[in-house]
């Protein structure tokens with residue numbers, strides 16, 4: 001997908017208005033469905049259909065990659081976990097794999113930048129690899145400009161494949177020890193914030209590691225400098241192959257008018273960059289859940305998104321979004337199947 005030169009088409013205002021009217025007429029006290037009502041109206045708008053259609057074909061794509069910062073003490077876990085978990089996605093034992101099975105979503109995992117030998121994973125996992133581990137962002141760029149372009153294009157092509165396979169909702173997932181560091185840096189750079197505002201405990205770092213991680217984010221932001229004004233340069237300086245691919249995936253879904261349910265801090269960081277890269281993208285996104293990462297809350301409020309769930313989950317992988325899928329489906333079913341108050345009163 002070439003970078004869009006104009007604002008993306010918005011979801012349907014006609015369907016949004018019809019859905020809001022239908023919601024107001026349901027057999028409930030006014031506003032009684034709370035956020036479920038808002039989600040149902042959003043679903044109508046992105047589908048251009050009132051009542052909305054069921055979400056039958058939900059496809060999850062996990063973008064996996066390693067991050068040079070993991071060699072500099074920013075995570076509670078070693079980077080070798082990334083490759084081990086990729087195998088768990090394939091064998092079905094990863095958290096998101098369980099949830100995807102539970103809720104009838106397909107799951108695909110792609111190695112964009114895991115630090116493994118070529119051929120370590122099945123061909124369909126490794127076919128889109130951009131590099132072995134992205135750069136340690138506090139001392140070097142994450143990617144070359146050519147790699148950023150390649151990763152964006154891969155993400156867009158993958159979204160197009162999933163849409164061609166019939167996706168009526170896409171869910172992005174992530175796997176990468178250390179990836180909350182570039183995510184925090186991207187959010188800080190996108191919003192003009194300080195490293196103190198955005199740095200969180202990720203996979204569970206202690207106080208000392210948290211202070212060091214904040215320094216790493218601060219150093220990365222200082223090193224990247226003014227280049228971060230441009231979303232593609234921001235990804236080159238502070239992102240990674242897996243995050244850049246996720247940005248391309250989100251932007252292409254939005255450009256194609258296919259809704260996306262976002263996950264935790266990583267996918268919300270990518271959504272924020274996608275909104276700069278392809279303005280208008282975020283109207284096609286809903287937030288699945290609230291992560292404890294402080295940067296996620298800051299990014300969500302900038303995007304104007306309210307998460308469906310707040311369970312204290314910080315697993316990543318797309319798991320929080322898949323956990324929210326039955327809630328989104330319930331929202332659609334309520335708007336579709338509930339009686340109208342006028343009919344109840346008239347009966």
Ligand SMILES: O=C(O)c1ccc[n+]([C@@H]2O[C@H](COP(=O)([O-])O)[C@@H](O)[C@H]2O)c1
Nearest residue numbers: 075176178179180202203264265291316
């Ligand atoms: O989704 C989130 O908000 C989230 C918050 C904290 C950690 N994670 C997951 O944990 C890993 C990153 O944590 P860390 O501490 O290694 O940066 C990565 O594989 C993520 O999927 C995910």
Ligand SMILES: Cc1cc2nc[nH]c2cc1C
Nearest residue numbers: 077081085203315316317
């Ligand atoms: C075990 C483990 C599983 C994960 N899944 C996503 N991030 C993860 C981080 C760890 C450490």
